[in-house]
Amino acid sequence: MVAMMHNPLRPTPPLRLVDAPPEPSSTAPEAIIRVENLSIVFDVPRGEVIAVDRVSLAVMPGEFVSLVGPSGCGKSTLLNAMAGLERPFEGEVIVAGKPMLAPRPDIGMVFQQPHLFPWKSVRRNIAHGPRALGKSKTEALRIADDLIEMIGLTKFASAYPHTLSGGMQQRVAIARALANQPRELLMDEPFGALDAQTRAVMQDNLLELRDRINATIVFVTHDIDEAILLSDRVLIMSAGPGRILRDLSVGLPRPRSSAILTDPAYLALKRDCLDLIRTEGRKAFEQMEAVT
Amino acid sequence: MSTGGHKGATAAGRLSVLVGALSVPAFVGLWELIARSRIVNAVLFPPPSTVAVAVLDWIQSGQFFGDLSASLFRVTVGFLIGTAGGIMLGVLTGRFRLVSSLLSPLFHILRPIPPIAFVPIVILWFGLSETGKLFLVVWGVFFTVWLATHIGVQKVDRGLVRAALMLGTPRRQMLSEIILLGALPYIVVGLRTAVSISFYTLVAAELAGAFAGIVYRIEIAQQNMQTGQVMGGLAALGLLSFVADRSFAAIAERAVWWR
Numbered sequence: 001m002v003a004m005m006h007n008p009l010r011p012t013p014p015l016r017l018v019d020a021p022p023e024p025s026s027t028a029p030e031a032i033i034r035v036e037n038l039s040i041v042f043d044v045p046r047g048e049v050i051a052v053d054r055v056s057l058a059v060m061p062g063e064f065v066s067l068v069g070p071s072g073c074g075k076s077t078l079l080n081a082m083a084g085l086e087r088p089f090e091g092e093v094i095v096a097g098k099p100m101l102a103p104r105p106d107i108g109m110v111f112q113q114p115h116l117f118p119w120k121s122v123r124r125n126i127a128h129g130p131r132a133l134g135k136s137k138t139e140a141l142r143i144a145d146d147l148i149e150m151i152g153l154t155k156f157a158s159a160y161p162h163t164l165s166g167g168m169q170q171r172v173a174i175a176r177a178l179a180n181q182p183r184e185l186l187m188d189e190p191f192g193a194l195d196a197q198t199r200a201v202m203q204d205n206l207l208e209l210r211d212r213i214n215a216t217i218v219f220v221t222h223d224i225d226e227a228i229l230l231s232d233r234v235l236i237m238s239a240g241p242g243r244i245l246r247d248l249s250v251g252l253p254r255p256r257s258s259a260i261l262t263d264p265a266y267l268a269l270k271r272d273c274l275d276l277i278r279t280e281g282r283k284a285f286e287q288m289e290a291v292t
Numbered sequence: 293m294s295t296g297g298h299k300g301a302t303a304a305g306r307l308s309v310l311v312g313a314l315s316v317p318a319f320v321g322l323w324e325l326i327a328r329s330r331i332v333n334a335v336l337f338p339p340p341s342t343v344a345v346a347v348l349d350w351i352q353s354g355q356f357f358g359d360l361s362a363s364l365f366r367v368t369v370g371f372l373i374g375t376a377g378g379i380m381l382g383v384l385t386g387r388f389r390l391v392s393s394l395l396s397p398l399f400h401i402l403r404p405i406p407p408i409a410f411v412p413i414v415i416l417w418f419g420l421s422e423t424g425k426l427f428l429v430v431w432g433v434f435f436t437v438w439l440a441t442h443i444g445v446q447k448v449d450r451g452l453v454r455a456a457l458m459l460g461t462p463r464r465q466m467l468s469e470i471i472l473l474g475a476l477p478y479i480v481v482g483l484r485t486a487v488s489i490s491f492y493t494l495v496a497a498e499l500a501g502a503f504a505g506i507v508y509r510i511e512i513a514q515q516n517m518q519t520g521q522v523m524g525g526l527a528a529l530g531l532l533s534f535v536a537d538r539s540f541a542a543i544a545e546r547a548v549w550w551r
Contacts, residue, residue: 083458085454103458105459107458108458109458111451111455115449115451115452117452117455117456117470117473119473119476119549119550120550128459128461129459132456132460132461132465133460162551173455177458179459180459180460
């Protein structure tokens with residue numbers, strides 16, 4: 001809709017005599033995902049709602065970044081914009097050098113609900129992406145079988161989704177997103193609908209998986225523990241309209257496991273996050289009360 | 293009723309099976325008795341034995357299979373054409389707002405008119421040809437299937453569509469797989485309704501004038517005061533639509549194969 005306007009405050013790049021690979025951004029030279037001054041506005045019956053308000057952020061290749069914030073803060077909308085499912089009102093999202101205007105198969109997405117195709121077996125669900133991209137049936141099924149082994153569901157390869165538990169379905173959804181070998185994986189509260197025990201197992205699985213798939217991951221959650229456990233960086237968002245409040249680096253060593261949940265460094269970080277979120281949550285609550 | 297190990301329940305279950313098996317014979321027997329007892333006029337209410345003889349004559353004369361195939365042809369072909377059109381346009385109006393704005397108001401006006409009401413104009417348009425009969429059946433089937441498909445398409449889980457989009461599903465596959473199969477449970481319900489509608493419209497089409505067909509035979513028999521033949525025709529029609537409905541139910545159960 002609105003093209004990115006030239007920012008007069010940004011220094012112009014120096015002249016070069018030799019052709020060099022174009023720099024994606026002067027502030028974050030190697031960022032793979034760049035969100036610049038992004039606003040997203042929704043039409044509602046009583047006017048318009050600003051879901052995302054002038055957000056800028058950058059994600060480096062291979063980084064695991066979490067977006068945390070109170071519900072309704074626009075974190076899912078922001079993620080959808082990175083997926084090309086939501087059009088910017090202002091500003092833009094650039095992934096791997098190209099602006100996001102529609103979904104792209106090099107970007108994978110896992111939703112809060114598995115959204116598996118109910119008419120397809122586990123194997124065919126995972127093979128869907130490669131098939132859609134024109135791979136041969138044999139090739140697609142081979143990719144699917146490898147992923148099924150990785151998520152440990154070999155016994156259920158020909159089962160239909162409704163026969164699987166919620167956790168298993170979500171594992172299939174993750175495998176399906178990985179089948180196109182995305183360079184960026186977007187996850188929208190993927191474990192939010194699971195019970196606490198399953199969620200803990202899934203988090204450990206994701207940590208293991210991450211080392212094998214070599215993708216950049218952006219992860220939306222409202223669970224601080226989950227965000228810190230998994231991420232290199234945690235971005236804390238304000239109550240709606242969504243803005244990024246704090247950008248916290250998680251300096252905890254990897255490989256991690258749920259054992260870090262009692263580490264003093266972890267606890268200090270968590271306290272910081274909780275303070276921020278509590279203040280924001282209160283603001284959101286007061287805003288809601290002021291409206292009604 | 294439960295079929296557990298409880299003795300009383302099993303006995304009650306057996307009794308209800310027995311009563312169920314006797315239901316039709318008991319009715320036929322009662323009818324035979326009443327018709328023969330001269331409480332009613334046996335010319336207007338022929339006993340089942342007379343009906344059976346009439347049906348036998350019908351079969352032996354060779355007309356029965358001609359009538360059966362004429363009626364089956366109209367119902368089957370009309371159902372298939374109406375279904376194909378209904379599904380196709382239902383996917384388009386359900387998925388594309390512009391197509392819906394163009395066609396839905398028109399369809400919503402035409403849909404509630406009982407197809408039978410079109411008999412007079414159909415005779416003017418097509419005379420007594422097969423085309424006119426097919427037209428009536430197609431007309432009745434089309435709107436039912438269209439509406440079921442239209443609603444089904446709109447109720448397809450948006451999450452499935454988004455997931456398919458993220459996986460790079462091409463446009464055509466999105467319509468032919470994700471949308472169509474997503475709407476299939478609704479479409480199947482519409483199709484089953486359309487089976488009985490195709491029989492309703494068949495009756496209207498054959499009454500309007502035909503040269504063969506089960507309902508046509510009923511009408512001819514009525515004009516000749518052959519009440520046994522009339523009832524035989526009715527029984528044949530009832531049996532035919534019963535079989536059609538049951539076989540469709542069996543097919544429908546397998547159509548949504550992932551359940």
